[in-house]
Amino acid sequence: MDSIHICGGCPLNGETRIQGSKNAVLPVLAATVLVDGVSTLYNCPDIADVHCMIRLLRSTGCKVKWQNGEIRVDARRIACTSLPQAYVQTMRSSVVMMGALLGRMGEVHISYPGGCVIGKRPIDMHLQAFARMGVTLEEACDGLTACAKHLAGAVITLAFPSVGATENCILAAVLAKGETLIRNAAREPEIDALCDFLRCAGGDICREADGSLRIRGRERLCRCAWRVPPDRIVAGTYLLGCMAAGGRIRLADVDTTQLDAVLAVIEQMGGKYESSGDGIILAAPERVKAIPYIRTEVYPGYPTDLQSQLLAALALAEGESIVEETIFENRFRVVPELVRMGAHINIEENHVTIKGVARLHGSHVKAEELRGGAALCMAALAAQGDSCITNRHFIDRGYQALEQDIRNLGGRI
Numbered sequence: 001m002d003s004i005h006i007c008g009g010c011p012l013n014g015e016t017r018i019q020g021s022k023n024a025v026l027p028v029l030a031a032t033v034l035v036d037g038v039s040t041l042y043n044c045p046d047i048a049d050v051h052c053m054i055r056l057l058r059s060t061g062c063k064v065k066w067q068n069g070e071i072r073v074d075a076r077r078i079a080c081t082s083l084p085q086a087y088v089q090t091m092r093s094s095v096v097m098m099g100a101l102l103g104r105m106g107e108v109h110i111s112y113p114g115g116c117v118i119g120k121r122p123i124d125m126h127l128q129a130f131a132r133m134g135v136t137l138e139e140a141c142d143g144l145t146a147c148a149k150h151l152a153g154a155v156i157t158l159a160f161p162s163v164g165a166t167e168n169c170i171l172a173a174v175l176a177k178g179e180t181l182i183r184n185a186a187r188e189p190e191i192d193a194l195c196d197f198l199r200c201a202g203g204d205i206c207r208e209a210d211g212s213l214r215i216r217g218r219e220r221l222c223r224c225a226w227r228v229p230p231d232r233i234v235a236g237t238y239l240l241g242c243m244a245a246g247g248r249i250r251l252a253d254v255d256t257t258q259l260d261a262v263l264a265v266i267e268q269m270g271g272k273y274e275s276s277g278d279g280i281i282l283a284a285p286e287r288v289k290a291i292p293y294i295r296t297e298v299y300p301g302y303p304t305d306l307q308s309q310l311l312a313a314l315a316l317a318e319g320e321s322i323v324e325e326t327i328f329e330n331r332f333r334v335v336p337e338l339v340r341m342g343a344h345i346n347i348e349e350n351h352v353t354i355k356g357v358a359r360l361h362g363s364h365v366k367a368e369e370l371r372g373g374a375a376l377c378m379a380a381l382a383a384q385g386d387s388c389i390t391n392r393h394f395i396d397r398g399y400q401a402l403e404q405d406i407r408n409l410g411g412r413i
C-alpha cells in the first residue's frame, strides 16, 4: 500500500532514536570506490536511496554486504565504469559516483542525472571543476563520458557552495596528483563527515580557516571502519512535527550543534528545548508563535531541507509568517496539499506568506517529493481527524522507520 494513514489532533509524547544520515552516507558509499580494500560502515539508514547506491556500487564490480545496519564494501576489483541509466535517473545524488570513479579509474560514463520536482538541478559546477583537474568531457545523447589519464590537483573556486559539487571535487582530488584547494566549498556537516571518512581511510584533507578545503593527493586509500553520524534533517523533521502537534518529545542520538539555526527558530516559535545525554528534549508551546520573516540559506543558515516542515508548523501559528526559499527554484510543492488541510498559505515567487489558523483538518493528500511528504505527515499529526498521505515511496527514500518513529513519539499512524 503506497500510503500512510495518520489520526491526528493529539499532542506527541515519547522518545525515538534518530537514524544515520542519508546525506552523509550517500557520498561516503561513493567514496568506498576509492578504497583498494574493504570499508565497513556502521549505523547505515535502511532507506531506498541507500539501496539504490548499493546497486550502483555492485554495477561497478564492488562486492557489498549489508546486515543489521552495517555495510561492508569490497572495492578491490572495479570492473565497470559505466553507471546504469535506470539508477542514475532514479537518484540524482548518484552524480557523486563521477568523482569516485574518476579518482579510482580515471574514467566514468553517466547519463544526465536530470532534475526533479524541486528544481532542474544542473551539474555545471561539477563539470567545470573536473575540467580544471584535467578531465575531458564528451557529451553524447545518452549521457556523458569523462576521462582523465592523470587527474591533477587544481585550485577550484565554486561559484556557489554546492554540496554535491564540493563532494565530487573531494572524491576526484583525494587520489589525484598534487594538491587541490576548493574555495567557497560547502560547509554542510555532511561534507565534514565525508572528509572524516576519507581521513580514516588515509586521505589527506583539511578545512582551512576561511572554509576552503585543502586536499593532498595520496597513492591509495586503505580499509577502514566508520560510523554514519545521525541525520540532522530527520531530527529537525520530528522537532517541527512536535511544534505543530504540541507535546513533549525526546530524540536520542542528535548532534544539536548541527541544528543551531533550526533550534533558534524553534525557540522563536515558543519551543523550549534542552540537550539531554546523547539527544535533545523539546517541549512545544500551547500554540506556536509566527516568524515575521525567515529565509533558507546554505549551512550554517536555516536548511532548505527543513523548509516544508517549517511551513507545516507555521500553518498553525498565531500570526503571519513569511518564508523565503533561496536554494531551490521550486520547493513549495507541499503548499497546495497543506491548503487542502486548511492552511492559509500564499505563494509569491520564491516566498510564501502564511496566515496561521487555529486548526488543520485531516485530509487525503499526496506527497510529491521527499521532504514535502515528511512535512505532510507532520501536519497530519497536528490536524484534527484522519489523514491519508499517498506516494509514500518518496518518504521512504529518506526516512527508514517513519511509522515506528511516530508511534514511539506517541502519534497514531
Ligand code: EPZ
Pocket (backbone or CB within 6 Å): 022, 023, 026, 093, 119, 120, 121, 122, 123, 124, 125, 126, 127, 160, 161, 162, 163, 164, 165, 188, 190, 304, 305, 327, 328, 329, 370, 371, 398
Ligand atoms: C544536496 O543536494 C542534498 N542532497 C539536498 O538534500 C539538499 O537540499 C542540498 O544539498 C542543499 O543543501 C544530498 O546530499 C544527497 P546543491 P545537491 O548542489 O548537492 C544549484 C534531501 O531532501 N546547482 O548544494 O544537489 C542547484 O540547482 C535533498 O535530502 C547548480 O546550479 O545540492 C540548487 O539550486 C534534497 N549547479 C543549488 O545549487 C551545480 O553544478 C544547491 O544545490 C550544482 C548545483
